[in-house]
Amino acid sequence: MMMSPLQIAECSGCVVTTSQTQTSHAGADPSRVPSDLCRGRSEQHVPRSEGDGWWSCSGVILDRSAGIVICQADVFFPFLKEPLSPSDLTVLSPDDFPPDLWIRVECPLEAKIDAEQRSRSTPPSQRSGLGLVPVSKPQSQRIQTDADLLMLVPCPGFQMAVSTLFRKEDGWVFSNEEEKEDGEFQKELAHLHWFAVLKLQSPLPKAKSRLDIMKSSGLLKGSTVFACGSPFGSFYTDIFLNTVSKGVLSNTAGDGNVVLLTDARCLPGSEGGGVYLLENGTLYLIGIIVAPLCWKANEWVGLTLACSISQIINDIIKADIAGKRELAALEMGQRIVDRPKRGARPSEHLMAVAVLVDSGQSWGSGVLLKSKLVLTCRHVVRHSSKVSVKVHNANMTSGNHYAIQRFHPVRGNVVFSTHESSPYDIAIVQLEEDISGIPEPVLASSYYAGEDVCIVGFGALGERCGPSVTSGVLSSVISVGDGPVMLQTSCAVHGGSSGGPLFAAHSGELLGIVASNTKDNNTGATYPHLNFSVPVTILRAALDRYVEFGDLRSFGELNKAGLAVRDVWRLQRSPENVFQSKL
Template structure:
């Protein structure tokens, strides 16, 4: 495949008598940008122990200080605040993210070929959330290239930040060692290189993240313009826009999602009508004044609206639901179409303000509908493999095939034994549970329409306790 032919592994080591931290060996992934001249772009952090004071000091017991190279982009500082305790995979872990934006250019004469040329690339400035991406890198770097060289992972553009989308978040799963590999945008003309893997996002506090941070190739080329010019390298212009392969259905769930803040608590919400929003009870249970923030779209500007809770399920209810009436109508709102059936194994997506969402707007993650849990023949819980993080609660679960709203996110999986949460097994409330109460409320305006959610039977309660039958509390 073209993606694999454009990627490689870069490894380096110091002389045998070199002191730590230079001893190595060190390795990462790389991407072949050009075969005429032969140029490889890779992660720069692996060179950090060798760079301070130039070649004469390569074996000295000193490393490049984080402030010796270009400062971190503002978008990085905003997205990865120190208070949130991010931990990254690969060599960036020891530097607490300070080397996320370091990349290195390598001149590789052996790659010069008669049929040279630059790898086809695309501009990140035209990316949209939900577009499909294919990442290519080598897990664990040079550890075992016979097994791991140029492994592929498919995902979507989850989020974007910075000038001309300099930072790209994807749910394509990239392990440590893939840093420096390429991210490609599928198109009818063939894959287009759009970004370089900067880090696999491993932990945010006690929450496993399982997403991947990319730096757009545009941003790297802009920052490298002076260096490449001095080396006599001419970079051909990228196409202005690429006809990308879209992921998702006919409706845009980004138009339904909102950030819901209640005191110090916050989460996501789903707009069902111009003034009606669904979220989770635990998002609004503080009882503080509500703020609902709408993301900008083709037909509306960003806005902050007030709202009040007209109904919230009791804490004993298995359904973690709250209904919010907005103080103003959302202009030009197109309501989602609600699903009435569920197909295990179908491709789905979640939209919400988890992971980087509060700093960078809603994120999109994809997966499959892994299970439909039914009681007495009626679906009462949906399980998915989409990456769901703190802040995603109340966000929409959407069918990628039809674009219909399947349900709202309620929780992901928590192992209380070790105090960790895992995003790729999560639980959603089926929209079919809510359809009749919503229709009755819209017809009558009486919040008592939702009272039945508090009277769920023991089978439903057991399912949401993650148990087959009543017993000791589950560890999840």
């Protein structure tokens, strides 16, 4: 029986574990040690040096028959003989590491479909226990084999794009909480653009020998993607080996889209895992996970950072190193395919109506309803009477090495904004010139909890990149009386997303505009996947009257919302005899 596309991803995923010596850990099994030991730290084992300990991450088997594996290189840097300067882009060879560097790769022995098929054919009397399928995968389904390091290769294009997008002064951090406390993330920032190429010492059952690879330059934001990695690395791979998550390609940046951002949720240890795109029934590897977690100014962004696999392979092909001979027969460059050219996808139309609104004091997002009409939030315009509305044009680029996303600025007049006391955070901006060629969004008239939705806006990255798209479901529709007054979604929302459009994924209808995500006032933690939008049905009659007659008076009704509506948007009931909300 043929494997399904996602089973191909699971069969190609692996865990890479590194250690200074195998003998120094005789009898130890990194799949059974505490998770912090997988980062070379444990209360039970105090390292004598930085390289003395287990380090692990996820990886991708590019070719099972040839035994070629690629992973993020951070787990190799503790063992480097000489420190590496941040500007050093020289390819590293095995000679740059101690001779007793030990590398182990753990991966599925066979396709899950084969094991599952045999399990179903086993008579019930021969099944263990109560006939229930065990939670953990039997040991026989996994294989452990040693591997040799062929090279560590940098991706300069990725480094250049990341340094442009994620500036230190903005407070970007790519790490987990423990690493932030230990200062380990400082080293990881210098190693994000490095990747390791390995060769297995023992052959693997073929299953599907080679992964199909797609060039990143043709990727479209909003496309459904899958991430496959092993949370916590080598810790308890019986359960965590090759966990799959689903999301969309939230954003791309850099020359050839070398930087990929997805809202597919990953955990520490997934570094080195694969990001895949399903196209016409074929699963394509498009990226390698670099950082599963990121913060901006202590706000959890909720996106996973990845590097284009086609760009990494191009850098491997350019490398001048002895280990390259092991790869020559694979003809890796010839295996990269272009994405089929098609007409505009629905997600492209949705992203076209998202605009950046800059009040001069702060910036946020907005949605272009008509050629001269923008809907955004009151707190985005910040009491300004005039704002700059920047319309993104993805087709305009400049520069020899880094494609700069261009914006067309248009002056706008704030013709209405709700009072500070109003629960509805709304502002209307009239542009001073027409924006042509952008389809008008269709306003929704009904809502269905659980339906697939997406949010488009300029959260986190602002105008350094085009609009980002995040996916989720309409978690809840909160009504007062007969009408909805708040929409809650599971999409990731960040600072700068306010005012951005919320769309129904299948119909493309505009459901509302983002007003806020959630912050715990007790701890200061933000929750990007718990957020709130103003339903467009509340605004529809006033918008129609303004478009037809230029009459703004109907918007004034938003300032007269009753107590029940105010309680909803305060995220608590009236204060009498209740606990004060923590949100």
